[in-house]
Amino acid sequence: MLDEFLTGRRQVKDTEVTSYDHLTPEEMQVGLHVAKVGLGSVDYVTNTVKLDQLAARMFDLPASTEVTREILHDRIHPEDRGNVERLVTELLDPMDINTFDASHRVIRPSDGSIAWIRVRKKIWFQGEGDEAKPDKAVFAVIDITTEKRAQALSETLIGELRHRGKNVITVISGIARQLSRHSDPEAFPEKLVSRLNALSRNMYTVDAQGRSHSSLQDVFTQQVEPFADHVNRIAFDGPQVNLSQDAAQILAMVAHELLTNAAKYGALSNEKGRVEVTWQLDHQDDGNLHLSWREIDGPTVVAPTREGYGSQVVTGLTRMSLQAEVAMDYAPNGLVAEFTIPLSQITQS
Helix, strand or coil: CHHHHHHHHHHCCCCCCCCCCCCCHHHHHHHHHHHCCEEEEEECCCCEEEECHHHHHHHCCCCCCCEEHHHHHHCECHHHHHHHHHHHHHHCCCCCCCEEEEEEEEEECCCCEEEEEEEEEEEEEECCHHHCEEEEEEEEEEECHHHHHHHHHHHHHHHHHHHHHHHHHHHHHHHHHHHHHHCCCCCHHHHHHHHHHHHHHHHHHHHHCCCCEEEHHHHHHHHHHHHHHHHHHEEEECCCCEEEHHHHHHHHHHHHHHHHHHHHCCHHHCCCCEEEEEEEEECCCCCEEEEEEEEECCCCCCCCCCCCHHHHHHHHHHHHHHCCEEEEEEECCEEEEEEEEEHHHHECC
């Protein structure tokens, strides 16, 4: 295979072709091995292809054995085959290009795996002008699966970054609008900073895990941090639930509002009150998350006479953004908030 390659290269009258006369076949073989380049040759008279060991592994075909071009083409992924065969048709036209450079996927029948390869091919013709017929070709092939996966991951991360940026701007805009309607001008800056800190804590939870989601437990734990004096009076209990980033941001804001209200007016505003946060998963039908916030042994509860920003977040935002059913019970002995949220709205896919 290497001798065929070197012989073919010396026959090409092309000023762009690099000479390898200074290399022995053994040195050339080492260079190809280091570069992880596989080689193949095509005989258009017999319509066959022969591959070296590395190229054979990439195509999942026997090495140093003639196989038909059709068998080789059957390895090309169905979604890529049309484009590759169009380029090959152009390559076989003596009046068109005589080089080929394409990246495409191949399917390896032995294990069903899919790999990305890059193929560069040079063809020679017998005859002159438009009467020339394809004679032989030599091609080099490299496996670019790792690079393609890295590219896909990079594109995903960039898309996620754009998505997060857009979401954050939307959330901050909403917070500012709502606070401006329900806050005195003097209190607005402090309240805005408090809300933004809550949002920031949740984003840290998401980013610290290196994923675009966080668990429900993590969200509540992060929101409790500013209430360190009351941490021993706040209990969480429930199974692992991974939240999408959007759902985590919304539930973090809900947790912040409930904690702030409890610290100012509810169970955390005295010396003996406590808060229990529990959740369960219901997998019937499409599945729901049942989340309960229960305040115990706090001062006597008085239902609010108007709906402020906090109430809008706890009830309105969850209903609108998470399609949640929300029940607020301002019982004299302690606030109880019950949320039923479709799993499809909150869980990480």
